[in-house]
Amino acid sequence: MKKTDTKKRLLEATLKLISEKGYMGATTREIAQQAGVTELTLFRHFGSKEKLFKELLGSYTFLPRLKELIPELDGLSSREALELIATHFLLTLKERKAMVKIMYSEYTTYPENIREVYNKFILEMRTTMAAYFEGLQRQGMLRKNISPAMTAKMFLWVLFSYFRSEEIMQSTGMKKSIMEKQVREMIDIFMSGTVNNNT
């Protein structure tokens, strides 16, 4: 008997359906059916719909690979480094698309602990990036008169909004070649700004 399997399949089904229909729109019947089990099995495992959802959130790890990535950036130019970070960030979001969608749409309506997961993720990303930018600043590669914190925020905002507009809003999804081109364009603007200096 594969006890673990059932629970796992239920959690996956929950993730899928809630990301598609929202917490209130996803019924326990449908979740169970999607997982290939009876509704009763769902309740035997989790007790209630809310506990199921909380366990889904709790079981979730965003494993910010950003930190692991930073040592690899040493030999690269800051432009190359930011491109690499951006690409990895976007791919992580794409992989976790369903959960990202949930956190995005349920944040305001389902206050209890979804906020914790979300805030933790955002905060970790921000501080990691801010630390990286602070390093660049110390090396003289970043303007002295801007704050690493705001720099980090704007970097992530642009990437996240790009992800949302491409992946969540459009059904098509991002094509890799197009994505890389646009990442390059975004990072170019992010680094060099928009103002014309050639005079």
Added chain:
Amino acid sequence: MKKTDTKKRLLEATLKLISEKGYMGATTREIAQQAGVTELTLFRHFGSKEKLFKELLGSYTFLPRLKELIPELDGLSSREALELIATHFLLTLKERKAMVKIMYSEYTTYPENIREVYNKFILEMRTTMAAYFEGLQRQGMLRKNISPAMTAKMFLWVLFSYFRSEEIMQSTGMKKSIMEKQVREMIDIFMSGTVNNNT
């Protein structure tokens, strides 16, 4: 008898409750109560919950004041102009906060015509800003090798994300003085970039 009043109050109550609890979480009973009428009156006016929601969306105008604003920008430096645009944009979002919240969270779950309203709004903002940046580019005030379309997107993404993180996620809301300071910081980075050129 104030026929118009009742309908208007119902629409306002719908806006408020759906923005707080989502479409599925807001009940017709509660909406009617919030509007100070009987549930029956709600159904006499709108026939069904879905029609009520659609009428809310249809009745809604985002009146993009961006277009009206553009003539006023003539004497200003591009930095001042962008700051003015940004401030107005953020204030519009704040005024329409409830509807913005709805479009944000219900977009993927309530597909039918909420997308139209949202897409129309986004598209209008983007094209207006892109046209403005194209003008700047012709005047030689914007780098030649970046696309006005992407520039416009990034500009709006940063502002929108800022709004979301300040206004929607935190309960406190934006304080005007802090907002102005941060807008200046964001536009500085947006215009001058992040890279250190002083060598």
Added chain:
DNA sequence: TTTTCATGTAAGCAGGCACTTACATTAGCG
């Protein structure tokens, strides 16, 4: 004054929901 029209009161219906109870089945393990 009589009519009309927006609203209210009250009761309820049918369906879906989360969740439960009682009992049967199946498969692996000692």
Added chain:
DNA sequence: CGCTAATGTAAGTGCCTGCTTACATGAAAA
């Protein structure tokens, strides 16, 4: 084989939801 533990079948409970029906009220328009 017999025991245990996970799952299934089936029926149902109580609650809430969107929505309806029948009748009453009250104020403005005729």
